[in-house]
Amino acid sequence: MEFDKLYFYFEFIGTVAFAISGVIVGIDRKMDVFGNIVLALMTAVGGGILRDLILGITPPSTLKNPFSALVALITAIVFMILFSLKHQLNSDRFLYMYRNLMLFSDSIGLGIFTVIGVNVGIKNGFSDNIVILVLAGTLTGVGGGMVRDMMAGMIPNIFTKNIYAVSCIIGAIIYISILDKINMNYSILIGATLVFIIRVFSEIYKLNLPKIE
Template identity: 35%
Template sequence: MPDTEHMIFIMEMIGTVAFAVSGGMVAIRKNLDLLGILVLGVTTACGGGLIRDLVIGIQPPIMFLKSVYVTAAVISDLLLFAIVKCFRSSMEFLSSKFYERTLNLMDAIGLGVFTVVGVNAAIRLKLDSYVFLKIFLGVITGVGGGIIRDMMVIQVPAVLRKHVYACASIAGAVCYVLLYDVITAGPAMILSTLLVIAIRLLARHYEWNLPKAI
């Protein structure tokens, strides 16, 4: 496996685990059972990639061809379930600031990784001349799973209300598109991912928000 492909796979696995834990944590807070936790975790981890593949015509979507992603998500949520089940202080944890910070960190990591992976999917398909498509695929890969997750638990998607959530993904996608032709792919991917994570964490810490009508 070429170095770049190896790095992409590692990043995909990191993003999968991060988003799976994020989805599982939301499911636990919503008091869903084990199946609900697994479904929400897998949906959050793989939903963005599913939408991306449907947009660019990959049939069937990669998540159904390579079971490693779903498997990683399921294992991550089983471990999360076991940890929360074993510690009786879990209810206090669900209402703590540490919970919110952990959820935000997992969301930020998943968002950053999958934004870059989404842009890279367009690059691998030789769609380099379609700049908007590359950015769109990056953003939808990053936020798609979270949108489906939030709709399944009947809450307004975080992308529409959370501190510059989609804006962070857009910034990372644009950064990767610009850096790809300037430096090698590996550093470009890492820098763009870190940019998304940094924006999300700073937005959460300083409570940055886009203006609202009222």
């Protein structure tokens, strides 16, 4: 598959995944339709906007090309419609599926947007600065979720649970280290998958950084 096509599909999937996680948080926090849509949009494009501002890319790419925002908007509307059609909301099976959907959608978006952030850094002339590339990848991955959580009145996940940001940092470093060694398509898949695996396993096995108490 051509790199541009893979990149487009990855960005599309990541946008949908993050938009779903934003709507789920909004529903969980008893927000109305507008609140759910705002959380979906901020989760999907917020990280990219923060990254662009820090890298000096103005106006942010999302504002120049609102395709991702449109995808997030449509995803939010469709998900809310499907959710409202579910009648047995309190069933144990549904709650189990609900939690898993939140985990997997958030983890997929995290992995995909981490490698996208690194690529944006490379494209804008920072290929020789690994610190900026890791920052760009991590911020793209966690930025939207951080904004989502703060808007929902919660402590952002990156500060409290399951080595959330650390998974992005590890994935970004590995992705950067293999970029010039193997085919870029494979390196993208490896980088995104690694972030996803670390994030999911840390949730399943309750792996956290130590806390001071």
